[in-house]
Amino acid sequence: xxxxxxxxxxxxxxxxxxxxxxxxxxxxxxxxxxxxxxxxxxxxxxxxxxxxxxxxxxxxxxxxxxxxxxxxxxxxxxxxxxxxxxxxxxxxxxxxxxxxxxxxxxxxxxxxxxxxxxxxxxxxxxxxxxxxxxxxxxxxxxxxxxxxxxxxxxxxxxxxxxxxxxxxxxxxxxxxxxxxxxxxxxxxxxxxxxxxxxxxxxxxxxxxxxxxxxxxxxxxxxxxxxxxxxxxxxxxxxxxxxxxxxxxxxxxxxxxxxxxxxxxxxxxxxxxxxxxxxxx
Amino acid sequence: xxxxxxxxxxxxxxxxxxxxxxxxxxxxxxxxxxxxxxxxxxxxxxxxxxxxxxxxxxxxxxxxxxxxxxxxxxxxxxxxxxxxxxxxxxxxxxxxxxxxxxxxxxxxxxxxxxxxxxxxxxxxxxxxxxxxxxxxxxxxxxxxxxxxxxxxxxxxxxxxxxxxxxxxxxxxxxxxxxxxxxxxxxxxxxxxxxxxxxxxxxxxxxxxxxxxxxxxxxxxxxxxxxxxxxxxxxxxxxxxxxxxxxxxxxxxxxxxxxxxxxxxxxxxxxxxxxxxxxxx
Numbered sequence: 188x189x190x191x192x193x194x195x196x197x198x199x200x201x202x203x204x205x206x207x208x209x210x211x212x213x214x215x216x217x218x219x220x221x222x223x224x225x226x227x228x229x230x231x232x233x234x235x236x237x238x239x240x241x242x243x244x245x246x247x248x249x250x251x252x253x254x255x256x257x258x259x260x261x262x263x264x265x266x267x268x269x270x271x272x273x274x275x276x277x278x279x280x281x282x283x284x285x286x287x288x289x290x291x292x293x294x295x296x297x298x299x300x301x302x303x304x305x306x307x308x309x310x311x312x313x314x315x316x317x318x319x320x321x322x323x324x325x326x327x328x329x330x331x332x333x334x335x336x337x338x339x340x341x342x343x344x345x346x347x348x349x350x351x352x353x354x355x356x357x358x359x360x361x362x363x364x365x366x367x368x369x370x371x372x373x374x375x376x377x378x379x380x381x382x383x384x385x386x387x388x389x390x391x392x393x394x395x396x397x398x399x400x401x402x403x404x405x406x407x408x409x410x411x412x413x414x415x416x417x418x419x420x421x422x423x424x425x426x427x428x429x430x431x432x433x434x435x436x437x438x439x440x441x442x443x444x445x446x447x448x449x450x451x452x453x454x455x456x457x458x459x460x461x462x463x464x465x466x467x
Numbered sequence: 468x469x470x471x472x473x474x475x476x477x478x479x480x481x482x483x484x485x486x487x488x489x490x491x492x493x494x495x496x497x498x499x500x501x502x503x504x505x506x507x508x509x510x511x512x513x514x515x516x517x518x519x520x521x522x523x524x525x526x527x528x529x530x531x532x533x534x535x536x537x538x539x540x541x542x543x544x545x546x547x548x549x550x551x552x553x554x555x556x557x558x559x560x561x562x563x564x565x566x567x568x569x570x571x572x573x574x575x576x577x578x579x580x581x582x583x584x585x586x587x588x589x590x591x592x593x594x595x596x597x598x599x600x601x602x603x604x605x606x607x608x609x610x611x612x613x614x615x616x617x618x619x620x621x622x623x624x625x626x627x628x629x630x631x632x633x634x635x636x637x638x639x640x641x642x643x644x645x646x647x648x649x650x651x652x653x654x655x656x657x658x659x660x661x662x663x664x665x666x667x668x669x670x671x672x673x674x675x676x677x678x679x680x681x682x683x684x685x686x687x688x689x690x691x692x693x694x695x696x697x698x699x700x701x702x703x704x705x706x707x708x709x710x711x712x713x714x715x716x717x718x719x720x721x722x723x724x725x726x727x728x729x730x731x732x733x734x735x736x737x738x739x740x741x742x743x744x745x746x747x
Binding site for chain 2: 194288290291292347352353354
């Protein structure tokens with residue numbers, strides 16, 4: 188596995204891979220890798236591409252009171268895992284390399300950027316769309332892989348790529364879970380043992396809700412209430428619980444198409460998200 | 468010269484040119500070609516590239532009360548001129564091809580987008596940055612050529628390309644003028660004979676101002692007043708007259724570096740712009 192923090196070197200290495208006829212796959216991450224990230228790499232491997240993984244904790248997508256500073260980082264461990272998973276090039280730029288000047292140009296995806304996670308994290312998706320846009324221009328991949336745990340992010344990036352004609356295919360990869368159902372997340376390390384035990388409520392309440400829909404419940408408000416009730420039995424503080432159209436996150440009056448049930452819950456200052464896509 | 472209105476076909480043709488080892492040059496226009504556009508093509512020819520000219524009157528960069536509907540169009544004349552100038556591929560999509568869905572994703576270049584032309588045309592540069600972003604993704608050129616008459620547009624696109632790591636070189640091409648000094652513009656056809664005669668005041672007042680700077684005037688307010696005085700002798704209505712830093716359009720307290728003197732003037736409903744870059 189090759190490694191570099193330099194954009195110019197990435198371009199060089201990729202040009203070489205391309206000249207050998209290889210397809211390029213991008214797996215953008217913020218590092219502190221877990222099985223969720225490795226599932227992205229596995230999906231890229233099935234595409235038989237030259238796999239570029241980026242590791243960059245992007246300050247532009249963190250709010251002033253969020254966890255940018257304390258976000259977990261361990262580049263050497265990550266490099267070891269990435270190499271083992273089959274990554275061909277690890278790109279780990281520092282902030283200065285990615286943002287050498289005052290950032291003026293940004294990418295916005297209206298409507299979707301202000302819902303759900305966007306409502307409690309103003310500017311977050313502008314930061315995400317902007318850094319992904321940069322990474323797509325640096326790596327110029329044929330395919331880019333995103334985890335479906337960040338479902339809203341996946342839809343926003345897909346819409347961005349479509350609206351702006353990015354020459355790339357955006358691929359969503361299913362959520363990887365712990366054995367008790369908790370979605371894998373770099374932020375899980377923040378949880379105390381008690382919080383870790385309680386955090387399973389996200390998946391459990393989502394599963395109950397999905398079962399209710401499959402059994403015929405069509406009222407999104409009732410589904411949301413069911414989840415709220417379950418979470419209220421823990422120390423978790425609800426940020427949002429919402430049932431939305433799975434294709435574009437539009438509000439749903441009655442569940443008559445495929446919906447995404449999305450939740451965000453704080454355990455003290457740790458914010459966890461999860462979702463399930465359910466066909467009515 | 469090849470011609471198409473289809474994005475998929477553009478991609479195919481360009482992939483072929485690239486596979487033959489050719490560099491790709493993009494000349495984005497709104498059509499109704501004049502010598503200013505042909506100077507862009509000539510600059511692209513010096514780069515010995517496969518030259519793609521786009522012709523697209525982009526609704527996203529026009530305000531609701533602007534001249535989108537009546538903007539002059541003549542595709543057959545344009546195709547003839549483009550072929551004669553050495554364009555290899557003419558891309559002339561319709562609105563549906565460029566915006567098949569509701570546009571959610573846009574590109575913004577903060578600060579610069581709200582000054583000068585951006586102040587009187589809210590949303591204009593968002594429309595420009597977004598459509599140029601799309602064209603860059605469709606054509607994937609090595610170089611893209613922009614006329615320096617739209618100086619602010621040139622700086623915004625350059626900053627966008629730099630901030631977002633677009634793999635392209637943005638090249639500015641000097642203004643082409645009529646024999647009396649009026650900058651070539653597709654909008655000049657709107658002018659009555661009397662307005663056409665008066666419109667030379669833009670270039671004349673800019674030239675006087677540039678001479679004053681070269682003779683030692685360092686107060687931008689005095690330069691602006693000089694230009695305002697000259698224009699007030701005509702039927703022209705001033706939109707703005709400004710002396711700004713030529714590198715980033717920052718306000719200038721004293722003229723001590725290279726500045727751009729930029730003006731926008733209405734003759735009835737026809738809005739003309741012009742500028743001169745002057746070294747102090």
